[in-house]
Each structure stands twice: as structure tokens, then as C-alpha cells.
Amino acid sequence: xxxxxxxxxxxxxxxxxxxxxxxxxxxxxxxxxxxxxxxxxxxxxxxxxxxxxxxxxxxxxxxxxxxxxxxxxxxxxxxxxxxxxxxxxxxxxxxxxxxxxxxxxxxxxxxxxxxxxxxxxxxxxxxxxxxxxxxxxxxxxxxxxxxxxxxxxxxxxxxxxxxxxxxxxxxxxxxxxxxxxxxxxxxxxxxxxxxxxxxxxxxxxxxxxxxxxxxxxxxxxxxxxxxxxxxxxxxxxxxxxx
Amino acid sequence: xxxxxxxxxxxxxxxxxxxxxxxxxxxxxxxxxxxxxxxxxxxxxxxxxxxxxxxxxxxxxxxxxxxxxxxxxxxxxxxxxxxxxxxxxxxxxxxxxxxxxxxxxxxxxxxxxxxxxxxxxxxxxxxxxxxxxxxxxxxxxxxxxxxxxxxxxxxxxxxxxxxxxxxxxxxxxxxxxxxxxxxxxxxxxxxxxxxxxxxxxxxxxxxxxxxxxxxxxxxxxxxxxxx
Numbered sequence: 493x494x495x496x497x498x499x500x501x502x503x504x505x506x507x508x509x510x511x512x513x514x515x516x517x518x519x520x521x522x523x524x525x526x527x528x529x530x531x532x533x534x535x536x537x538x539x540x541x542x543x544x545x546x547x548x549x550x551x552x553x554x555x556x557x558x559x560x561x562x563x564x565x566x567x568x569x570x571x572x573x574x575x576x577x578x579x580x581x582x583x584x585x586x587x588x589x590x591x592x593x594x595x596x597x598x599x600x601x602x603x604x605x606x607x608x609x610x611x612x613x614x615x616x617x618x619x620x621x622x623x624x625x626x627x628x629x630x631x632x633x634x635x636x637x638x639x640x641x642x643x644x645x646x647x648x649x650x651x652x653x654x655x656x657x658x659x660x661x662x663x664x665x666x667x668x669x670x671x672x673x674x675x676x677x678x679x680x681x682x683x684x685x686x687x688x689x690x691x692x693x694x695x696x697x698x699x700x701x702x703x704x705x706x707x708x709x710x711x712x713x714x715x716x717x718x719x720x721x722x723x724x725x726x727x728x729x730x731x732x733x734x
Numbered sequence: 735x736x737x738x739x740x741x742x743x744x745x746x747x748x749x750x751x752x753x754x755x756x757x758x759x760x761x762x763x764x765x766x767x768x769x770x771x772x773x774x775x776x777x778x779x780x781x782x783x784x785x786x787x788x789x790x791x792x793x794x795x796x797x798x799x800x801x802x803x804x805x806x807x808x809x810x811x812x813x814x815x816x817x818x819x820x821x822x823x824x825x826x827x828x829x830x831x832x833x834x835x836x837x838x839x840x841x842x843x844x845x846x847x848x849x850x851x852x853x854x855x856x857x858x859x860x861x862x863x864x865x866x867x868x869x870x871x872x873x874x875x876x877x878x879x880x881x882x883x884x885x886x887x888x889x890x891x892x893x894x895x896x897x898x899x900x901x902x903x904x905x906x907x908x909x910x911x912x913x914x915x916x917x918x919x920x921x922x923x924x925x926x927x928x929x930x931x932x933x934x935x936x937x938x939x940x941x942x943x944x945x946x947x948x949x950x951x952x953x954x955x956x957x958x959x960x961x
Contacts, residue, residue, distance in 0.1 A: 545856055571862040582857035586876040586953055595871060596861035628953050641857075648861060 495554070496521045496652055496683050497542060502551035504537055511537045513707035514551070519652075519685060524678040526694035526715075527687045529704035530729060535687045538704065539654050542685070543574040556651050572600065575645030575653040579660050581637040583629040583644070589616070590625045593644045600648070608647075615643035619673045635666030639673055646677075653677070655686040671697075691718060691730070703729065741923050747914045754910030755931050761824070761906060762893040762939065765831035769892070770885075772832060773839025778869065780844055791840065798837035804898050806830055811902045827896070827904035835892040842884050846877030879951050886943040890936050897932075907931060 495518035504512035511534045519525050527535045540546040541553060544560050544567060553560035556573040583592050593615055594608035603611065616622050619639035629637055638658055645653060655674065659667040671693050678684055678697050688694060694701050695715040703711040705725045711717065721727040744751075779791035798806065807830045814821060821829065850873050858872045878885070900909035911928040915921040948955055 543860055545859065567859070568862045568864060571860055574860070576857075576860040578853060578857060580851075580853050582851070582853040584854060584857075584872060584876075586879060586951070588953075596863060599864075599867050599871070600862040628957060630957070644861070 494521070495519060496523075496556055497685065498552075498554045499538070499542075500552045502538070502541060502548050502553060504534075504541060504546060504548045511707055512541070512548070515704075515707070515709055517702065517709055517712075519683065521651075521683055522681045524682075524684045524697060524699050525686065525702060526698035526700075527685060527702045527704060528689070528691070528694055528729070529710075533704040534707040535704045536656055539576075539656050539685060539687050542652075542654060543571055543576055545576075568600065572648060573651045575648060575650035577638070577641050577645055577653070577655050577658045579657040581629075581634070581641045581661075583637055583641055585629050587628075588625075589621070589627050589629070589632075589640050592629070592640060593647045596644070596648050611647045612643070615647040616640070618646060618676070619643045620669075633666060634662050635669045638662065638666075638670045642670075642673055642677075652683045652685070655684065655688070657687055657689065659688070659690060694718065705729075737922070739923060740920060741927075743918050743920045744914065744923055744927060747918070750910050750914060751907070751927060751931060754905065754907035755935060757824070757904070757910075758893065758896055758906040758932075759935060759938075761828050761831060761896050761899070761904070762889070762935075764828050765835055765892060765896075766889045768828075768832045769835035769839055769889070772836030773843050774874065776836060776840030777844035777847055780840065781847060795837045795840050798834055799841070803830075803834055803895055804901060806834055807899060807902055823902055823904050827899035827902060827906070830899065831892060831896055834895070835888065838888050838892075839885060842881050842888060843874075843877060845884075846881035847873050849880055850877060879954070882943075882947060882951070886940070889943070890939050893935060893939060894932060907935075 497519040499515050499517050502512050502515040503510065515534070515538055527539065529535045537546060541548050542555055542560065544565075548561055551561065555570060558565055558570045558573070560570060584595070587595065590609060590612045593612040594603075594605075597603040597608045597611055598605065612625060613622065616625055619642050621636060621639055621643065624632060624636060624640070629640070632640065658674075659670050662670060667690065671690060674684070674686070674693070675697050686693070686698065695718050698715050701713060701715055701717055702709055703726045711721065711723050711726045718730060721730055776791045776795065780788045780795070782788050807827075810830050810833065811826050814826065854872055855868055858868045863871070896906060897908035899906060900912060903909055907928060911924050915924045918924070953959070
């Protein structure tokens with residue numbers, strides 16, 4: 493299987509602080525990867541480097557055939573292939589759910605209004621929120637807002653989706669409804685990189701778990717590795733989680 | 735106190751009052767539109783990472799906001815004519831208004847833009863929107879919505895300040911009033927009438943801005959959020 497996302501010896505510094513210290517990893521088409529680790533371990537930064545919300549200092553990143561490390565890359569082309577969902581949802585508050593979802597297809601892909609609307613309906617059906625199409629974000633619960641954010645991303649038909657701690661702001665009940673949507677996507681064959689603190693999700697849904705520590709990929713393996721950690725750092729991390 | 739009011743003396747000048755008020759309204763309308771455009775461009779310029787651009791816009795804002803409007807009028811009007819540019823008085827008056835209000839709206843719009851969370855912009859970037867599209871759809875629209883009350887009261891203030899352009903004899907409401915008093919010597923009555931006309935214009939303006947908000951900000955209308 494060829495890699496859809498591939499990082500080679502990626503280094504990223506914020507000022508004096510080296511957040512990524514040589515990250516190398518490959519993610520295949522259709523693979524669901526959970527990235528776990530302490531705050532400050534570099535997992536969110538690694539994710540943000542993949543669609544170049546952060547610029548790396550050295551190494552290479554290839555995503556769907558785009559050389560992300562190349563300063564000459566057309567970011568708009570890259571970002572049509574990569575969807576991203578954030579911890580704080582980041583819905584556009586002045587737009588309805590439908591407008592949130594149709595904005596990018598209409599502006600970026602020049603999709604006609606009616607067609608964009610049916611894209612929105614289709615995406616909302618996938619996250620189970622068809623009845624909220626004309627609501628404004630502030631009328632929705634946090635879980636619903638996050639599902640709309642997922643639908644907004646889906647409407648661009650990305651090849652890879654990045655999830656950056658998308659349930660960290662939600663209570664357990666709302667977390668459950670968002671994770672269910674993500675599980676559905678995973679089963680549908682979407683390539684997903686999920687930075688998460690939800691160990692249950694990592695164990696159950698992910699094809700592979702990556703444990704990051706001090707800016708490095710420290711340990712990696714199938715979901716079962718969480719039951720039998722090899723390194724003392726992962727053991728520590730999992731113990732703290734209980 | 736034996737002042738006897740004589741409003742009848744002003745009756746024949748009613749058409750002049752109205753045409754003065756109309757001129758004030760026209761100046762205000764043009765200066766509001768152009769001033770808003772300048773203000774938006776200036777706000778974007780000040781937020782630019784290019785130091786020369788944000789410096790330039792900052793210098794303009796500070797220069798305008800820290801000098802008297804009357805001096806700005808003279809500076810532009812006499813400055814232009816001494817370098818050989820002869821503008822019609824009304825055009826010159828509108829130009830000074832635009833330059834003046836552009837700086838104030840620039841600061842208001844910038845404050846609004848600064849309240850847009852960085853995450854919104856990142857989300858838009860992740861969706862593949864261009865810089866210009868992000869500015870238009872994600873930053874400017876909600877920013878204007880947020881600062882709308884401050885913005886509109888600035889335009890009302892500008893309308894009132896336009897009376898100062900009577901100093902270069904733009905034929906707006908105050909200049910008309912000055913002419914009428916010098917003919918009728920009924921200063922008190924004249925300025926009472928003028929005060930009420932300005933008040934009426936201000937109310938009219940506020941109504942227009944309210945109506946515009948209803949059309950521009952559907953979320954406020956739908957959710958009943960007060961502006």
C-alpha cells in the first residue's frame with residue numbers, strides 16, 4: 493500500500509523550543525491512525541504541519557502527492573485534499589449551518605448554489621443533523637457544532653481528514669455522539685489521523701496507535717499495544733490516564 | 735427678557751434650508767460609503783505584516799485623529815489650490831470628510847477584525863479559501879456586524895461635523911443658515927430651525943442604518959440579538 497501521508501525526519505521549532513525532533517511516519521490510504529501523548533509532546537503540531545498551518549524547519553512531508561515542505565506549493569490545492577476538524581469547532585458564527593458547509597464548495601470549487609445545498613444535505617445526513625440545516629451555530633450544542641464542523645470538512649470531499657482533539661471541549665455524552673460519527677467515517681474507508689485523549693476510541697477504532705513523546709514518535713502499534721506498552725514512557729502515560 | 739420670536743421672517747427661506755439639508759445629506763451619503771471603503775482598506779493595511787504598509791496606515795490614522803478637523807479642511811482646500819488643483823468646493827468638502835472619517839472608521843473596523851478568533855481563520859484556510867476570500871467572508875462581515883453601532887454613530891458624528899465645511903463655503907445646511915442670518919438678522923430663530931433640521935437628519939440616518947442592518951445581518955434578525 494502506498495502512503496497517502498508521509499513525514500520524513502520532520503523538525504519544527506517555535507523560537508528556541510524544538511517541538512518536533514525528527515518525526516518520521518507513513519499513513520496508508522484508508523488507514524485510521526490515533527495519535528496520543530502528553531500535552532506538549534508535539535502531536536497537535538505534527539498534525540498542523542500536515543496541512544501546513546505550521547511551517548517546518550527541515551525534513552519532508554508528502555500528502556496526496558503534494559510536497560508540503562515546498563514553499564512554492566499552492567496551499568489551496570493541498571487543502572482541498574486535506575480536511576481538518578478543530579478542538580474549538582471554529583464554525584463561522586454569522587453563517588447558518590448550510591452556509592458554513594457550502595461556503596468552501598462555492599468559493600473554492602465554484603459549485604453552483606443548488607448543487608452546494610445538496611452537498612450540505614448529504615454531509616449533514618452523514619453526521620445525523622439533517623434537521624439543523626438552517627440553524628445558526630449558537631443554536632446548537634457543542635457536540636452538534638462539532639458534527640457540523642465534520643460535515644463542513646466532508647463537503648469538500650477530502651482524501652485525508654485530520655482531527656485535532658475534537659472531543660476535548662465536550663462532556664462524555666456529547667463526546668460519544670461525535671466519536672460515533674468518526675467511527676462511521678472510519679468504517680467508510682476515510683483516511684484519518686486523529687489526535688486524541690480518548691483511549692477507548694484509539695483502542696477500538698484505530699488501525700494503528702502512535703504514541704508521541706518529547707517531539708518524537710516513541711512507540712507505535714495496533715490498538716492492543718495500549719494493553720501491553722513496551723516503553724516505560726507509554727506505561728507512565730497510560731497509568732496517568734486511569 | 736423681551737425677545738420676540740419671529741419665525742415668519744424665515745418662511746421665504748424654507749427652500750434654502752431644505753436644499754442645504756439635502757446637500758448635507760448628499761455629502762454624508764457619499765462620505766459614508768467612501769469613508770467606509772477607506773476605513774476597511776486602512777484596517778487591512780494596519781494589520782498587514784509588511785511594516786511599511788502598516789506604518790503608513792498608522793501614520794494616516796494618527797495624523798487625522800490628532801489634528802482638528804477645521805485645520806484638515808484648510809490644509810486640503812488651500813493646500814490643493816496652492817499646488818494648482820482647483821476642486822469644486824463641494825468636492826473638496828467631501829474629500830476632507832472622507833479623509834477624516836476614513837481614519838476613524840479604520841480604527842473601529844480594525845478593532846472589530848481583531849476580535850475574530852485566529853481559529854476561524856485557520857478553519858477557513860484549511861477549507862482552501864484564499865486570503866481575499868477569508869478577509870471578505872470570515873473577517874470583514876462578522877467584524878462589521880460587531881462594531882456596527884460604533885461605526886454608525888461615527889457616521890452620524892461626521893454628518894454633524896460636516897457643518898464645519900461651511901468655512902470653505904460648501905453650500906450645506908450651516909452655510910445656508912449663515913447666509914440667511916446675514917440677510918434677516920434672525921440668528922436665534924435660524925439656528926433653532928437648523929438645530930431641528932440636523933436632529934431630523936440624524937434620526938433619518940439612524941433609521942437608515944437600522945434598516946440596513948436588518949438586510950445585512952440576517953442572524954441578528956433571526957435570533958433577535960440586539961445590535
